[in-house]
Amino acid sequence: MTGVDDSELAARASRADPEAFGELVARHAPMARRVAYAVLEDQEDADDAAQEGFLSAWQAIGRYDPKRAFRPWLMQIVVNAARDLRRRRRVRAAEPLEHVAAAARDDPAREAGELDLGDQLRKALATLPERQRLAVVLFDAEGYPQAEIAGMLGIPEGTVKSDVFHGRRALRKALGSVKEEWDEQR
Amino acid sequence: MSNGDGHNVTGPDAQLCAALRSALEMPHDGAFVTRLRALVRQRRERTWDEVLAGWFWQGVLATSMVVAAAVLGLSALGPGATTSTDEESVAVQLIDAQSPGADVLIASMTRVR
Numbered sequence: 417m418t419g420v421d422d423s424e425l426a427a428r429a430s431r432a433d434p435e436a437f438g439e440l441v442a443r444h445a446p447m448a449r450r451v452a453y454a455v456l457e458d459q460e461d462a463d464d465a466a467q468e469g470f471l472s473a474w475q476a477i478g479r480y481d482p483k484r485a486f487r488p489w490l491m492q493i494v495v496n497a498a499r500d501l502r503r504r505r506r507v508r509a510a511e512p513l514e515h516v517a518a519a520a521r522d523d524p525a526r527e528a529g530e531l532d533l534g535d536q537l538r539k540a541l542a543t544l545p546e547r548q549r550l551a552v553v554l555f556d557a558e559g560y561p562q563a564e565i566a567g568m569l570g571i572p573e574g575t576v577k578s579d580v581f582h583g584r585r586a587l588r589k590a591l592g593s594v595k596e597e598w599d600e601q602r
Numbered sequence: 603m604s605n606g607d608g609h610n611v612t613g614p615d616a617q618l619c620a621a622l623r624s625a626l627e628m629p630h631d632g633a634f635v636t637r638l639r640a641l642v643r644q645r646r647e648r649t650w651d652e653v654l655a656g657w658f659w660q661g662v663l664a665t666s667m668v669v670a671a672a673v674l675g676l677s678a679l680g681p682g683a684t685t686s687t688d689e690e691s692v693a694v695q696l697i698d699a700q701s702p703g704a705d706v707l708i709a710s711m712t713r714v715r
Contacts, residue, residue: 434646438639445635450626459628467638474642478656537625556614557622580611584618 422486430477437474444487445470447558448494454553455498457542465501469494488560492568495550502546540590544583547571551579552587 422443428436448469453462473480473493480489541549550569554560555576562580566573628634 432646434639434643437642438635441638441642442635445638446628446631449628449631449634450623453626453628462628463634466634467641470638471641471645474645533621534625537621541622541625552618553622553626555611556618557626559614559619562611577611584611584615587618 423482426477426480426486427482429474430480437477440486440490441470444490447487448491450557451491451494451550451553452498454541454549455495455546456502457538461501461505462498465498466494468501469497472497485564488564488568491554491558491560495568536591537587540587543590544586548579548583548586551576552583555580556584 420439422440425436425440429440445466448466449462452465452469453459456462456465469490473490476493480486541553544552547569551565554565554568555562560568562573562576565576569576
């Protein structure tokens, strides 16, 4: 099914074709997991949320409007699933975030420059409010237009722009020395 | 962050994109997809209430069409047609001397006068 676009696969899936939906899962699972991780900051929770999102989409596939792009429709469901899970596990989720945020500020390894770029970036992301984190990830990592992100998150487009701006600035501030590495790589 | 000051939010930052994707990459995509595909196949068998829910709007449409056809059929017979039939039957009864109802009516009218 490599030559078939998402809308056609979604149309087949809406006629109860699990193989077509399975192909959509294969195409979008990496992105869904990254986006869920951006909300939950925990890999197991992110997998649970991404799975829940896909299964909700499978149940609702009959209501998908093929005139709309499939990817944002799916990501909106995944973001909602991740937020729901976060609400359900609020206590459990809040503790690691505080812990990670504190680690990002005080980690001796970071001060000694021992963490790699990925570790530092994850820790820096953890210091951002959820909405800013999502806006930066959806815009910079996943390449969604700001208008689509606004639709997904249920906020005005101007707020998305502001969140991306402030999120980037906070990341740059948190990363400090990493930015110099990036600049050197340019 | 290739633009340095981060003020350019008109397009994604290529360097930040690569770094974020790398940082957020989750292991074992293949296993996740395999497990989820199996779950999707399992859920293919829909429960009876889901089947009914799937037919709900078709059912509403079919019922509406039947009701509309019935209303059109009744209006085609028309209230006028029914009235004229009634009027004719009364006239026939009055004229028909064999009808006991007409005898009684005419007799009562004669006594009044």
